[in-house]
Amino acid sequence: MKNSQNKSNRFVDKKVLITGAAGGIGKSLVKFFREEGAIVAATDIKLSKINVEAYFEGDLMNTSFCDNLPQKVEEKIGGLDIVCNNAGIITRGKITETTDEDYSLTMGINVEAPFRITRASIPLMKKGGAIINTSSCWGLRPGPNHPLYIMSKAALASLTQTLGRDHAPDGIRINAVCPNEVDTPMLRTGFKERGLDPLTAIESLNKSVPLGRIATPDDIAKVILFLASDEASYMCGSLVEVNGGKPVI
Numbered sequence: 001m002k003n004s005q006n007k008s009n010r011f012v013d014k015k016v017l018i019t020g021a022a023g024g025i026g027k028s029l030v031k032f033f034r035e036e037g038a039i040v041a042a043t044d045i046k047l048s049k050i051n052v053e054a055y056f057e058g059d060l061m062n063t064s065f066c067d068n069l070p071q072k073v074e075e076k077i078g079g080l081d082i083v084c085n086n087a088g089i090i091t092r093g094k095i096t097e098t099t100d101e102d103y104s105l106t107m108g109i110n111v112e113a114p115f116r117i118t119r120a121s122i123p124l125m126k127k128g129g130a131i132i133n134t135s136s137c138w139g140l141r142p143g144p145n146h147p148l149y150i151m152s153k154a155a156l157a158s159l160t161q162t163l164g165r166d167h168a169p170d171g172i173r174i175n176a177v178c179p180n181e182v183d184t185p186m187l188r189t190g191f192k193e194r195g196l197d198p199l200t201a202i203e204s205l206n207k208s209v210p211l212g213r214i215a216t217p218d219d220i221a222k223v224i225l226f227l228a229s230d231e232a233s234y235m236c237g238s239l240v241e242v243n244g245g246k247p248v249i
């Protein structure tokens with residue numbers, strides 16, 4: 001009985017699609033949605049064994065994979081109520097250090113994939129559906145030296161705002177979460193690339209946050225679940241910053 005120990009059952013029998021399900025925030029999303037009774041379809045470029053009702057391994061750079069995914073999910077798990085466009089990559093470096101491939105990958109995974117998945121999902125979703133995009137606080141206010149990532153997350157934030165308005169009359173709420181630093185593989189690989197010890201780097205980042213620590217994946221997933229739930233029933237096109245009190249500097 002997967003729900004027996006839960007305090008909350010907000011998503012009983014809700015059909016949920018989660019992209020980037022094998023990543024830091026994605027794993028927390030899978031765990032929390034399932035704990036609250038959801039039927040979860042997980043997708044990632046590579047999925048190691050996780051407990052979900054349906055797996056769809058695939059590359060979000062593959063446009064037909066994105067276009068067809070919502071329909072396949074609907075057929076496999078019997079509906080589509082909630083979509084979490086959570087997958088993303090971070091591309092580092094000043095514009096002069098970036099390549100054409102960096103541009104295509106960043107815009108393809110962070111913008112075009114959620115665009116395509118959302119476009120194909122909305123016609124399948126009923127009134128009461130919700131789409132939650134994972135943008136970034138850098139999509140709201142740019143930080144230094146990540147122009148491609150920042151541009152892509154700003155595009156996703158803007159898409160969220162416009163779709164939030166356009167599809168409110170359909171009863172589909174579209175919102176985004178905008179985290180600051182989260183302790184996931186995405187953050188840790190950046191330290192490794194710069195030759196920094198991840199533990200020391202995280203300790204020093206923790207000191208830069210007014211709340212005293214960077215976010216855990218669970219901190220962010222909890223806000224995504226809130227946005228997906230009826231508790232957020234009046235939220236459409238909101239960009240919710242989750243930052244422990246740390247502004248973009």
Ligand SMILES: NC(=O)c1ccc[n+]([C@@H]2O[C@H](COP(=O)([O-])OP(=O)(O)OC[C@H]3O[C@@H](n4cnc5c(N)ncnc54)[C@H](O)[C@@H]3O)[C@@H](O)[C@H]2O)c1
Nearest residue numbers: 020022023024025045059060086087088136181182184186
């Ligand atoms: N970690 C942070 O500090 C932070 C801050 C703000 C926003 N975010 C955003 O949170 C989201 C989740 O990231 P995370 O921190 O859990 O990182 P993560 O790297 O752990 O997870 C990202 C997931 O996306 C998947 N993915 C990447 N490219 C893909 C592709 N071509 N096809 C299919 N799947 C692909 C990866 O395999 C990975 O499992 C991302 O959109 C990220 O931009 C993260």
